Amino acid sequence: MYIYKSSQIKEADKWAEEQGMTAFTLMELSGVGLFNAIKQDLDIHKHHFTIIAGKGNNGGDGIVLARYLQIAGVRCTLFFPLGLPVSAASKAHFDYYSSLGFSVSTNLPDQSGSILVDSLLGIGVKLPLRENIQHVMDWMNRQVAMKVAIDLPTGAASDDGDCDKHAFKADRTYSLHGYKPSRFLFPAASLYGETKVVEIGLPHTSNWKVRSALDVAKSLTYSGRNTHKGTFGHGLLIAGTKDMPGSAALAASGAVSCGAGKLTVQTEKEAVPIIASHVPEAMYQINPHIELDHSFDAIAAGCGRPSNDKMETLIEELLAQSKPVILDAGALYPRSYAKKKCPIIVTPHPGEFSRMTGKEIVYVQRTRLEAASAYAVENNVTVVLKGEYTVTAFADGSGYVNVTGNDGLSKGGSGDVLTGLILALVLRNKNIKEAVADAVYLHGYCADKWKEAYPAQTMRPSYISQIIAEAANEILKET
Numbered sequence: 001m002y003i004y005k006s007s008q009i010k011e012a013d014k015w016a017e018e019q020g021m022t023a024f025t026l027m028e029l030s031g032v033g034l035f036n037a038i039k040q041d042l043d044i045h046k047h048h049f050t051i052i053a054g055k056g057n058n059g060g061d062g063i064v065l066a067r068y069l070q071i072a073g074v075r076c077t078l079f080f081p082l083g084l085p086v087s088a089a090s091k092a093h094f095d096y097y098s099s100l101g102f103s104v105s106t107n108l109p110d111q112s113g114s115i116l117v118d119s120l121l122g123i124g125v126k127l128p129l130r131e132n133i134q135h136v137m138d139w140m141n142r143q144v145a146m147k148v149a150i151d152l153p154t155g156a157a158s159d160d161g162d163c164d165k166h167a168f169k170a171d172r173t174y175s176l177h178g179y180k181p182s183r184f185l186f187p188a189a190s191l192y193g194e195t196k197v198v199e200i201g202l203p204h205t206s207n208w209k210v211r212s213a214l215d216v217a218k219s220l221t222y223s224g225r226n227t228h229k230g231t232f233g234h235g236l237l238i239a240g241t242k243d244m245p246g247s248a249a250l251a252a253s254g255a256v257s258c259g260a261g262k263l264t265v266q267t268e269k270e271a272v273p274i275i276a277s278h279v280p281e282a283m284y285q286i287n288p289h290i291e292l293d294h295s296f297d298a299i300a301a302g303c304g305r306p307s308n309d310k311m312e313t314l315i316e317e318l319l320a321q322s323k324p325v326i327l328d329a330g331a332l333y334p335r336s337y338a339k340k341k342c343p344i345i346v347t348p349h350p351g352e353f354s355r356m357t358g359k360e361i362v363y364v365q366r367t368r369l370e371a372a373s374a375y376a377v378e379n380n381v382t383v384v385l386k387g388e389y390t391v392t393a394f395a396d397g398s399g400y401v402n403v404t405g406n407d408g409l410s411k412g413g414s415g416d417v418l419t420g421l422i423l424a425l426v427l428r429n430k431n432i433k434e435a436v437a438d439a440v441y442l443h444g445y446c447a448d449k450w451k452e453a454y455p456a457q458t459m460r461p462s463y464i465s466q467i468i469a470e471a472a473n474e475i476l477k478e479t
C-alpha cells in the first residue's frame, strides 16, 4: 500500500484531469469506492447513516456515497452544517443528488444515526480548525455512533502528525488512493482508527510504501543447496562492554537466530564469557580495530557501547572499508558520511535522531517520514527511525513505514535485537533496502505474535530471537 502527501494527491488529480479524467469522475470513483468498501465491512441495511459534509471535495465524496446508499435503499441523511458545496465537482454532484429527489439539510440533527460519516475536510485542511467547524466536531465527537472518516479524520493534518484538539475521533477511516503520512504520525495517528485504502483507479506513483508480509517472504525463504556457513555471510558485531554485555548478547542472538552464517563479536575481554553463555554459536575478538582487507561481509557497531573518542576512531576505520555497516546506539553521533566507502545504515530512536540532527524530538516525531528521508538523501545513507511505525528511509528518496510491532517492544534491549536482525538479513540478501525493511518487519511481527498469546508487558527482548522461527513460518503462510 502506498503513502501520498497532499501535494502528490493534487498532482495525481491534475495529471488525471489532463488525460481527460475529470474531477467529477474522480469524485464519482471515490464515492463508489467508499460505498463498496463500507458495504463489504458493514451490514449497511441494518444501519442509519448520518453524513456530515463540508463545502470542498471531501464533502463531494460524501455526497456520492450518500447517493449510492440511497439508491441501495439504506437509510441515509446528508447534512451541510458549514453551508452548501462550493467546489465545482461537489456542486455538480450536489445538483445531481438533488435532482434525484434526495433532500439535504444545513442544520445538524438532534442526534446521529448509528453510523456517523465525517466528510467535512480532507487533504485541503489547514490547522487550526475554524471556530464554526470546531462546534461541529464537538457535536460529532459526542455522538453515540460508529464513527467513519472519509480520507482522513477532520482536524488531522495530512502530511505531518499535527491535529486540532477538536479533531474527529474515528473508529475507522477509508483513505482514498493511498495512506496519508499523518496515519503514521502522532498525535494525528491516534485519530484514525482502523484504516483501509480505497483504490480510485489512479496509477500509483509514490516511492513510499507500507511493507507487507508478501514483500518480506523472499527474505525468509530458504533456498540453499550445497551450502556451507560461508554461504550466508560472516558478520562482525562490535558491541558490549564489561558493564553492558547484555546488549551484545541480545544483538548476537538476534543475528544468529535470523540466519547469519557466521558471527564474530568484537567486545571487551571481561564481556566474552557472559555473551558466549547466551550465544555459543559466535566467535569472539578483543582487538578493537578493523583491517581494510578484513573477511567480514557486513558489520554492525554500537550496541551497548558509549559514544566516545574510541568509538569515533573505530567508525573512521569502518567508513574507510567497503562492506555494509549498521550503526546503532553509541555509534550514532552527529557526523559527516561524505568520505564513506561503504553502504551505511543508521538505526536511531527519536532521541538519538535528535542528537544526530540537532532537531527537537517533538519536531522529529511529527515529521518522521520527511525528517528521516531528508537525512537519508542528504547523507546518502539508510535511516531506520525507530518507534511505533518505524520509518525506513533510503538515499534515493524512497522509503517504507512499518506497521508490525507493539508496546511489548518498549523495553531496553529491543533495539539491540533489531540490529542483530538487520545484520543477519544484510548478510543474506544483496538487496540492502529489502534486507533492512524486512528485518524491521520481522522484529515487530515477533512482538505481535507474543501479544496475540500473552499480555504485551510480559514480552522480553530476548524472546524475539526465540519467536523468529514461528514468526517466519506464519509470514510465509500469509503469502
Ligand SMILES: NC(=O)C1=CN([C@@H]2O[C@H](COP(=O)(O)OP(=O)(O)OC[C@H]3O[C@@H](n4cnc5c(N)ncnc54)[C@H](O)[C@@H]3O)[C@@H](O)[C@H]2O)[C@@H](O)CC1
Pocket: 009, 012, 013, 026, 027, 030, 054, 055, 056, 057, 058, 059, 060, 061, 087, 120, 121, 122, 123, 124, 125, 126, 127, 128, 129, 130, 133, 150, 151, 152, 176, 177, 200, 202
Ligand atoms: N485523488 C484523490 O484522492 C481524490 C480525492 N478527493 C477528495 O478531495 C479531498 C480534498 O478536497 P479539497 O481540496 O476540496 O479540500 P477539503 O475538502 O479537504 O477542504 C477544503 C475546504 O475546507 C476549508 N478549510 C480548510 N481548512 C479549514 C479549517 N481549518 N477550518 C475550516 N475550514 C477549513 C477550505 O477553506 C476549503 O473550503 C480529499 O481529501 C478527498 O476526500 C476526491 O473527491 C477526488 C480524488
Ligand SMILES: Nc1ncnc2c1ncn2[C@@H]1O[C@H](COP(=O)(O)OP(=O)(O)O)[C@@H](O)[C@H]1O
Pocket: 329, 348, 349, 386, 387, 388, 389, 390, 404, 405, 406, 407, 408, 409, 410, 411, 412, 413, 414, 415, 416, 417, 418, 443, 444
Ligand atoms: N510501541 C511500539 N510499537 C512498535 N515498536 C516499538 C514500540 N516501542 C518500541 N518499539 C521498537 O522497539 C525497538 C526499541 O529500540 P531502542 O529504543 O533502540 O531500544 P534499546 O536501545 O533499549 O534496545 C525499536 O525497534 C522500536 O521501533
Ligand SMILES: [K+]
Pocket: 058, 118, 119, 120, 121, 122, 149, 150, 151, 152, 153, 154
Ligand atoms: K474527513
